[in-house]
Amino acid sequence: MIIENAAVKGLKSELAHLDKVAGNLGFVRWQWEYTRATYDYKMEDQANREDYYLRINCRAIEGKLEQPHAVLVLEDAYIGRATFPHGLDYESAIPDKILNESKQKITELKQQLG
Numbered sequence: 001m002i003i004e005n006a007a008v009k010g011l012k013s014e015l016a017h018l019d020k021v022a023g024n025l026g027f028v029r030w031q032w033e034y035t036r037a038t039y040d041y042k043m044e045d046q047a048n049r050e051d052y053y054l055r056i057n058c059r060a061i062e063g064k065l066e067q068p069h070a071v072l073v074l075e076d077a078y079i080g081r082a083t084f085p086h087g088l089d090y091e092s093a094i095p096d097k098i099l100n101e102s103k104q105k106i107t108e109l110k111q112q113l114g
Helices: 015-024 096-113
Strands: 012-014 028-032 036-045 050-062 071-083 087-089
Touching (some): 015 096, 050 096, 071 096
Antiparallel strands (some): 036 050
């Protein structure tokens, strides 16, 4: 599920700063290649015994990843339910608790990057 109107979409940050801020909020820079990366935040729904991930896509607009001063722009934010062994299911319904936690985490990220 794409989070429409995500407050971080379009923000720019140097890689080192984004790694630090996102890491302090519990995000992990996971998938990455020369110009693209994702930051994932894991949420657990204890009631349903399901794991969900808030994923924010980024791409380098100056430099390449692994250069601390590379500038990244944040793109879409998604929520997906973890499925083993296939990855994330972006089509599943998202519990309100998980959706609210995701929106709060996006707000915190925006505030700290601002």
